[in-house]
Amino acid sequence: MDLILFFITAVIAITGAVAMLVSRNAVHSALFLLLNFTAISVMYLLLSAPFLFAIQLTVYAGAIMVLFLFVVMLLGAEKVEDAPDRIAWQQPLALLLGLALLVVSVVVGLGGATTPPPVGEALAQFSDPRSLGALLFTEYLLPFEVTGFILLIAVIGVVVLNQRGRKI
Amino acid sequence: MVPTSYYVLLSAILFTIGVLGVLLRRNVIVVFMSVELMLNAANLALVAFARERLAVEAQVLVFFVITVAAAEVAVGLALLVSIFRTKRTADVDEVSTLKG
Known part of the structure; x- marks a missing residue:
């Protein structure tokens, strides 16, 4: 299922x-x-x-x-993409490199030893949002607060960047 | 239960599509969207490994990645808007003032 x-x-x-x-x-x-x-x-x-x-x-x-x-x-x-690409060889090279990246990441990703997915009581506790919340507000409290600061900086940045009538 | 490797495979495919989007498209907004797609692919792999190891910490990390990505999108789009105002274009090839 x-x-x-x-x-x-x-x-x-x-x-x-x-x-x-x-x-x-x-x-x-x-x-x-x-x-x-x-x-x-x-x-x-x-x-x-x-x-x-x-x-x-x-x-x-x-x-x-x-x-x-x-x-x-x-x-x-x-x-906006009506004009042809300025670098002619960019497209085939990008496709080639993309394919190479896919092959490499699949090989690396599937190469490691795999354990069977867990089931039962441990999984139930893992999927409980309460355990995530407890971890977020105890062990990772400082990163959590830093994230709030980052969001504040983002707000200030957006306001400053889009001020009218002032050259940056 | 779906094996973790299936999720890693899907994540690799999505990441590659994101890379191709950055390399092939020239509309700056679509390039930005491809970056978001790559972030999502990485998040998916993280959550898949979190379930394999039963590590809630990885979910906390994904939560932080999503929050910082939100801030990044806000600032990035503000930059795009101000570039568009001065240059009147959304084509990445046209924005080449820094080219030597």
């Missing part, structure tokens, strides 16, 4: 990614990327990480993709 769900979701994720890569319109790209993010959030659920599922949906599929769509439509930058 899990395997069937995995394969369906994997096909959706790869389709979304490839469609994002090939579609000429940036709005379509953003929507296909949204499909891919949603599929990955389902993957998190299959991997018994329900908290990350919720975070992925709200932060990535919600906030980040809305930001992307908003900027694409604000700039009107849907189609």
Whole structure:
């Protein structure tokens, strides 16, 4: 059952990614990327990480993709790639290097020793969001606060970068 | 239960698609989206290994990656908007002022 769900979701994720890569319109790209993010959030659920599922949906599929769509439509930058590429050999070289990267990462990723996936009581405790929350607010409290600071800096940066009437 | 290697395989495929997006596309927003796709692929591999090892710490790491990615997207898109305002283009080939 899990395997069937995995394969369906994997096909959706790869389709979304490839469609994002090939579609000429940036709005379509953003929507296909949204499909891919949603599929990955389902993957998190299959991997018994329900908290990350919720975070992925709200932060990535919600906030980040809305930001992307908003900027694409604000700039009107849907189609800019009419002119041919300036470097002629870039495209075949990129495909070649991409293929090499895929082969290498598959070999490395599958080369390690694999233990059978855990089941039962330990997995139930692992998938409980409470254990993640406890870890976040005890052992990783300082990184958590630093993250809040990073978000504050991001807010200030966005405001400064988009001030009107002032040259940076 | 789905073996961890299947997730690693999917993650590798998605990461490669992201790399190809960065290398092949010239619309700066699509390039940025491909970077996000690569981040997501890395996150997927992390969560898969977290389940194999039953390490909740890896989930904490993914949580931090997602939060920092949100900040990165906000600043990056603000940069793109201000580049577009001054250069009137979203083509990465056109933004070459720093080229020697």
